[in-house]
Amino acid sequence: MRGVAEGGPAVARTRAAVRGRDQELTALRTALAPDGGRLIVLTGPAGIGRTALLDRVARLLAADGARVLPLRLGTGPDGGGDPYALAALVRAVRERFEQLQESGLSEALSAVAQLRDARGRERGGWTPAVVAALDGLFETVGRRERVALLVDDAHAVAEPAPVLSAARRAGCLVVATCEEGAERGPGLAELLTDADRVMTIGPLADDVALSLVRRAAGARLDESVVTALRTALGPLLGNPGTVLGTLDALRRSGRLVTFEGRLCLSDPAEPVALPADHPLLRRASALGGTAVRLLGAVALLDGLDLDALPPLADILEADPVDCGRGLDLLIEAGVLTAGPDGRISCRCPALAATAAGRFRARRGTALHAALAERLLAGHRRSGGVDPVVLADHVARGGATVRLDDDTVRLLLTMGAAAEQEEPERATLWYSAALRRLPPTGPEHARTLCRLLLLVVRTGRYELLREPLTRYAEHGCAEESVDEIRLAAILLALHSGVPPAERAVRELLDAPFPGRGPTAFSEWWFDRRLAPDPRRHPATDGDTLAGAGAGAGAGAGAGVDTQAGAEPRGWAEVTAEAGALAGDGAETPAGGKASVGGGAGAGDRAGAGARNGTASGDGTRGGAGRSDLLSAALCGDVAACERVWRSSGGAAPSPELDRLRQAALVADMADVARLVIGADYRVPETGVLGAYHRVVRGYADADWTRAMSAVRELELSPAEDTLARHAARLLAVDMCAARGEFGQAARWLTAATRAPRLAVLRTWARVGLAARKGDDGQAVRVALLAGPRLRRAGLRTGLSILLSRALRIAVLGDDHEGAAELLAEIELLPHEHHVDAQESLLLARGLVHRDPECAREATDLIRERGDLPALMESCLAVARFAPDPRPWLREAHALATRCGAAALLERVREVTRERGVPAPRARGRRDALAVTEQRIIELIGEGLTNRQIALRLRLSEKTVENYLTRLFARTGCRSRVELAAASLTGRLARTPT
Structure with a gap:
């Protein structure tokens, strides 16, 4: 489900550009109110909206009856040959000659024109004759009515003050704009000194700037675009010219695509860059070649410490003094900024992206490597080099930096010291040291373990690529195979991209002991990555098969089994669950279910995540964490509880229930956070980060955010993974609730029928049928699927599926169906499952029409934070509650928050049925429903x-x-x- 490139015209200047300028307009009205001549100068950076504000002032003055004479400087054919703006003035008066219609105007204008010609030939200075001619012209123009002279870009001429001062002497209102940061010659300085008032136009508020973006987009803009612009532009977001120009550059480069009715970024991970002709880049170019190279270096290095300036000057083949002066000029021009610690950075990430893009022949890694070599040489000669600066450049310089044993030991020592306070730096330093350690040595194994721990803490999963490549080329020690496999799993989970190296693919294809024949690759990518597995010379078959051997200890089979029952084989479970996942399996007409042999039903990530060493010490040991992770993602409820209890956890407990909820929707980031604890940082980017936003946005009723993250997953370069398929199923429910049934059907078709997602898929199908008005079909699907899923051992989330169907049955007055669903819910184990207890309470409350029981259940749902389930439950309880109004109000508020038009209609139906006043959304009266x-x-x-x-x-x-x-x-x-x-x-x- 990919988007198509979105073309379109360049962003045009519109009246919307003056939005958010009420304060400036009020100040201008006050300044222009007194009688007599006034000279007001508006200053601001390029793109801030000076021209748009001046146009607005022109309309206001014209509405007040003033004659407006606009004067745009620097745009005519005269170029630098019109230092006093005389030619521009003559053109402006001639263009409005008919409107002015003053006697003597022709003679006054001819006098100025003749002097203009004379000034052009002689290139002389200002003379009394010119002053007299200008005074005569403006006195003639303003003889009967007040005249407003509006001068745009006054900085574009050398001497703007004489013309503007003459207009003011004649009683005219004069409003001029000039660019902040423009070269201030004597003429511009004279103008600013002579002005009655100088007003600085500041940046727009963020919400106003983003409203301009949405308006200029010409289509419904995905929130990810807004977020990307906010992050990339930083302090420049409030500059209308910058934000609209950047949006247009994205459009012209093909980065904006239309996907499912929204305008999205084609590759969200790629940086957003400023247009190549942005004023800040032009200003940097005007400072000369050294300044341009310095800007590129700062961008490539992601900042510059002053200690690195002398070796950088050597690399750039420039004089260090010239480089220091160039940095000062770039900072003065607003292109670079200096932090409190003296570190030099680009003004914003988008500026850095454009500047770095101009130097692709010399990548940032190569520049870091060159700096590292020079700093190392200086350190060996005389010392005195800041070890942190040295280590940073060595770490970022890649494999080309030549390191001796002393430097490797320095990196390891500094990494150990920085683990607690600066884990990001420690991760980089360990990564750099690891590439210089013999892969079969004990120090390599220890360092790899520390690196894995820090990667989990910092989210820097891309640093695992190099150890995996080295493993494929050189192998590793036998005791490191488990960590190598864990590194491969972590990288595949977070990037969504299979490894390129065959040896690493074979690690992901190997079966997990205790979990049947399915490998991680089948579970995550729904396929094997190396179809014809061969032994890799670095490991033997026994070592590979034993990787993560402790993962299955005590975890049982990959599915839930009843006490005393014989565990069902994985192939048997896969066959039956595969039939449940098919859309034709639950048809009320009794159509025969097709048995799908979909691979990838069981989770194998946990066994690979046997991070006893890499996850550090905690209340739950490494093997216990691994077993728990594996059981949770496999949907093995019984094993989850066994491992949880054996590692000292209380059952039932909110954490265990959150673990099961995360496993239901395959939210691996939340599962890892709950299992690993504070050591795990939920990533902000990548597959798991985006999917985590889908899950949280759905549960929090922030469906705009959730759907944006779904589209981000679809447009990312990652392959189809379990997370992407689960996101599609959540998108089915959100689109159906909004009445977008065509989109919901497309999302359902795109989602895999893998048995691992059979419960979630059936849950989505039940919701879709109900939103389309077929409550009977929804109940029948659940009644057919529930027993099969239970027999297949796929119980995680089954109570939530059945509870949804029961709510639908109650709303549709299907008492028989509701009773059957209650019977199914009562067959599930409840004594240690808070979510199952919640479902049972709600089911009994709805079937037996017990408001107190239903209230207790909805309190549990509210505490769990599942707002969509709370919305549906409130609506169902409102059918029979003695006072339905509070239930309807809450359901209406949540449906409005979600934008769920289909559910709002159900709220209205119940409202009419119960004969109570319709609930109203809180908020501004003029907000659209x-x-x-x-x-x-x-x-x-x-x-x-x-x-x-x-x-x-x-x-x-x-x-x-x-x-x-x-x-x-x-x-x-x-x-x-x-x-x-x-x-x-x-x-x-x-x-x-």
């Missing part, structure tokens, strides 16, 4: 009123009534105008 917003969005997609009614399950008349109210409220006169107003940001935003 969710249904109104959906109607506008569907109009933008080209749907007719009838099609919209079918999509939202409304009557056509209801859609017409909504439109009538929208026309009255917004001032729009047609459906097309309404859709256009929404796209341009003129309507109040609501959840998307």
